[in-house]
Amino acid sequence: GAGVSQSPSNKVTEKGKDVELRCDPISGHTALYWYRQSLGQGLEFLIYFQGNSAPDKSGLPSDRFSAERTGGSVSTLTIQRTQQEDSAVYLCASSSMTGLGTEAFFGQGTRLTVV
């Protein structure tokens, strides 16, 4: 596709419910990232996928968070039993290579509000 696509753009959910956020990376990009952006905070790394390698899950804040990437393309970030502190903008990014000098391209994000 032309860019990284995320859906939904906005999600309001009740505390305790599960949510799924979707990311379609740029076609051909092998690396995919999830970040969380909270008000007044920088971007918090959550998880990184690269090809068929085991993902780097070191940024997931709790076991309520999980992510998968099917077929090396689409990724889903799942938050179970949502809490109010999970409210944030969730950003997905992809890049074409693992080279450290490669920039990532970001989607527009999913704004999650837990009420």
Add this chain to the structure above:
Amino acid sequence: AQSVAQPEDQVNVAEGNPLTVKCTYSVSGNPYLFWYVQYPNRGLQFLLKYITGDNLVKGSYGFEAEFNKSQTSFHLKKPSALVSDSALYFCAVRVGDGTYKYIFGTGTRLKVLA
């Protein structure tokens, strides 16, 4: 631990004046440095990056950044600010420590006044 600092939460500048948005980093090893811009309700857009070579790098929309190894800084600059440059700017770093994540600063809000 690897980190990036953006010491200013907000920078105000008059249209037509030069602008600087500051970024310093603390890493072990050679840094790969990036600047991104975020407009309201949008994702991050890549502006420019430093990999190696010339310390002054040029990017999109007339922006440039200067890598200073001794001061561990990578400040974003533009000779003449536009009102449309008003946005949130993020500095990021990657290092070759076995991880591939981008480490971001907390962002600087730039406001260009007409």
